Amino acid sequence: MIVLILLFTILLIFVAFDFILFFYEWQARIHIGRWNDRLEWQQAIESKARKWLHRPPTVKLKDNNYWVLYDVLRGRYRNKTIQSWQTAGLLMAFDESESARCAAQKIDMKTGDWKKNPTHIDEVLLAYILKKNKVLTPKAEETIFSFLMNLKGTQETIPYRSTIPNVRFVDAIGMVVPFLFLCGESKLAIKQLEEYDKAKLTGSNIPSHAYDIVRNVPLGIYDWARGIGWYILGLVESNGNGVFNTRIVSLAEELLLYQKDEGGFGAMFFNKEITCESSGTALIGLLMVSAYRINSDRRFLDAAFRAEMQLMRQTRRTGAIDFCQGDTKGIGCYSTFFSVMPFAQGIALKFSKELNKYAHR
Secondary structure, three states: OHHHHHHHHHHHHHHHHHHHHHHHHHHHOOOOOOOOOHHHHHHHHHHHHHHHHHOOOOOOOOOOOOOHHHHHHOOOOOOHHHHHHHHHHHHOOOOHHHHHHHHHHHEOOOOOOEOOOOOOOOHHHHHHHHHHOOOOOHHHHHHHHHHHHHHHOOOOOOOOOOOOOOEEEHHHHHHHHHHHHHOOOHHHHHHHHHHHHHHEOOOOOOEOOEEEOOOOEEEOOOOEHHHHHHHHHHHHOOOOOOOOHHHHHHHHHHHHHHOOOOOOOEOEOOOOOOOEOHHHHHHHHHHHHHHHHHHOOHHHHHHHHHHHHHHHHOEOOOOOEOOEEOOOOEOOEOOOOEEOOHHHHHHHHHHHHHHHHHOOO
């Protein structure tokens, strides 16, 4: 009898944990999207982003909404690698002071080195933001750069994972190319991007999720919104001298065709029936602003403001931007879970601040 009571109690705890998570998500969406003033909305998302800089919410590893406590206990609920680019995305919207606080957590200030040796390429994006804001120490930069060169090995470009050296991922364009440019390695950065041109859809500027450089075949889908977003991030963050002007304008021109009537871009944006996805919408919005800055084509600026409006519609009353697609599980395995994501929050805030320059035009 005691054993049955114990088992029932454990079961109740697991079910209660799932219910609490479900209830929190449900109530958080009450009155979602009731934002009419863009500056008031911008202040709200900035306030939320600042709070998340100190304790960002977890982007869970799995889409599973049942027996979640079991995943937590097994260490399969969150991942430090995923969380690293969440922090990087948040920092993109802020200046040196916030980056300095983050650097103090990541870098040993006595030795100037990265506290824990990097294990995945995802951490490079955070190093890029710290370097851009002039708080990455020379020794920490050397550690990150050495990690990339070791990952590259004898190959011409840097793979996303050492376990699959012959496959290039679009994620790496956003995570690595800006850092390489900032380190003075423009030749390698451009080669990293130009190599990926083989992954583009025939007659298009849109790349696939991944590319096998040995078999010369694209892998995954072409219209993954955050995937095109990673590609965009690599372009706009590396375009200080205008080297990617043509690419930016051409891609923006093509993506105009896939903007939904309400202003956003779907998680798989070729299909306009798919729900708007916030991280992709924010990143494509950044592309539109960059394209407008290059050639002053009003269509790009209008598209950017429409994308911002859609992000406002997808923002909770707390200032947290919702409907961000969860982490991808692998090539061809895309999340069906949509919620908040610190990375998207930071990118959306950066995008909105960029639009402030053109708000009265």
